Amino acid sequence: MTNGIIIREHGDPEVMKWGPIELPEVGSKDVLIKQSVVGLNFIDIYHRSGSYPLKLPSGIGMEAVGKVVAKGDLVKDIKIGDRVGYVMGSPGSYVEQRVFPAEGLIKLPENISDEIAAAMLLKGLTVSYLINRTYKVKSGETVLFHAIAGGVGLIACQWLKQIGVTVIGTVSNGSKASLAKDYGCDHVINYNEEDFTQRVIEITDGKGVPVVYDGVGKDTFEGSLKCLSNFGTLASFGAASGSPEPCPISFLAPKSLYLTRPGLGPHTADQKLTEDLASPLFKAIEKGLSIPINQTYELKDVVKAHEELAARKTVGCSILKV
Numbered sequence: 309m310t311n312g313i314i315i316r317e318h319g320d321p322e323v324m325k326w327g328p329i330e331l332p333e334v335g336s337k338d339v340l341i342k343q344s345v346v347g348l349n350f351i352d353i354y355h356r357s358g359s360y361p362l363k364l365p366s367g368i369g370m371e372a373v374g375k376v377v378a379k380g381d382l383v384k385d386i387k388i389g390d391r392v393g394y395v396m397g398s399p400g401s402y403v404e405q406r407v408f409p410a411e412g413l414i415k416l417p418e419n420i421s422d423e424i425a426a427a428m429l430l431k432g433l434t435v436s437y438l439i440n441r442t443y444k445v446k447s448g449e450t451v452l453f454h455a456i457a458g459g460v461g462l463i464a465c466q467w468l469k470q471i472g473v474t475v476i477g478t479v480s481n482g483s484k485a486s487l488a489k490d491y492g493c494d495h496v497i498n499y500n501e502e503d504f505t506q507r508v509i510e511i512t513d514g515k516g517v518p519v520v521y522d523g524v525g526k527d528t529f530e531g532s533l534k535c536l537s538n539f540g541t542l543a544s545f546g547a548a549s550g551s552p553e554p555c556p557i558s559f560l561a562p563k564s565l566y567l568t569r570p571g572l573g574p575h576t577a578d579q580k581l582t583e584d585l586a587s588p589l590f591k592a593i594e595k596g597l598s599i600p601i602n603q604t605y606e607l608k609d610v611v612k613a614h615e616e617l618a619a620r621k622t623v624g625c626s627i628l629k630v
């Protein structure tokens with residue numbers, strides 16, 4: 309047995325209940341992880357609320373870090389005692405111990421603590437595919453990244469600056485704006501006070517940007533399309549404000565735009581794809597990308613953590629200590 313969070317219905321944070329959970333057998337290709345830190349991600353809110361429905365009852369949580377304490381016979385390249393992290397798979401990382409397929413594990417470099425890894429693996433791998441695969445950003449370009457003071461946002465901001473990109477970021481208040489500036493954001497727009505589309509067009513002398521990374525969704529989708537230059541790409545990678553309304557494909561024609569709705573699942577579908585995302589992330593950290601852990605909660609206090617993330621009260625990354 310272990311302890312952790314189960315949901316029996318979708319709804320408000322209170323549906324997450326702490327209690328004993330049966331641990332499955334460690335299969336021949338699995339490991340048993342004694343978890344130390346769990347990452348908090350916006351997808352956990354979609355799962356808990358039911359905007360991404362789960363088969364109930366269900367565990368919740370998509371990322372954690374810990375030490376391998378047992379392994380199956382066919383697991384060769386992971387040893388007992390290794391420090392590992394994982395992202396995605398089936399929801400269920402809000403637990404003290406977890407059985408997980410060895411194939412999905414990421415071995416952690418020594419310079420990356422359990423806290424840093426749990427704060428940034430899912431978010432950092434997301435930034436890695438967004439800026440290297442979804443739209444390969446080049447030095448000298450100007451891009452728009454929404455919710456720049458959030459977990460994904462502050463990692464993206466620093467990484468884009470390393471590449472030599474001019475970053476336009478949006479935020480909802482003044483303290484998030486100063487934080488984003490501290491992390492290198494060149495132009496911060498408070499989208500509660502200003503029309504972000506108009507500001508992006510002004511900043512780019514009427515040209516627009518080649519790519520918008522939009523994790524906000526419903527509230528920004530239409531404006532994001534208007535910020536693009538000819539042949540621009542809208543990467544609509546999240547829905548913090550709700551899912552965007554359906555968009556007629558003819559909207560894309562006047563500027564020959566590209567619209568994509570990417571997800572981390574396909575980008576981490578096998579070990580090679582995952583390693584190819586993780587290795588530039590670890591390099592960016594070596595080069596000085598710092599992981600902002602701004603909120604730390606006990607795993608048992610995850611109700612409070614969800615309330616704060618959903619209410620836009622957090623900045624940077626949040627972790628749950630086991």
Ligand SMILES: NC(=O)c1ccc[n+]([C@@H]2O[C@H](COP(=O)([O-])OP(=O)(O)OC[C@H]3O[C@@H](n4cnc5c(N)ncnc54)[C@H](OP(=O)(O)O)[C@@H]3O)[C@@H](O)[C@H]2O)c1
Binds near residue numbers: 479547573620
């Ligand atoms: N597709 C993928 O592979 C993938 C992977 C990871 C994350 N994501 C997405 O990336 C986005 C950021 O994730 P994160 O975990 O780093 O979260 P986060 O950015 O730390 O938090 C979400 C932010 O979205 C903004 N927001 C705008 N409208 C909102 C609303 N109505 N309710 C709540 N927040 C709102 C808030 O910033 P302001 O207050 O500044 O507006 C809030 O802080 C999410 O949409 C998430 O689903 C996608």
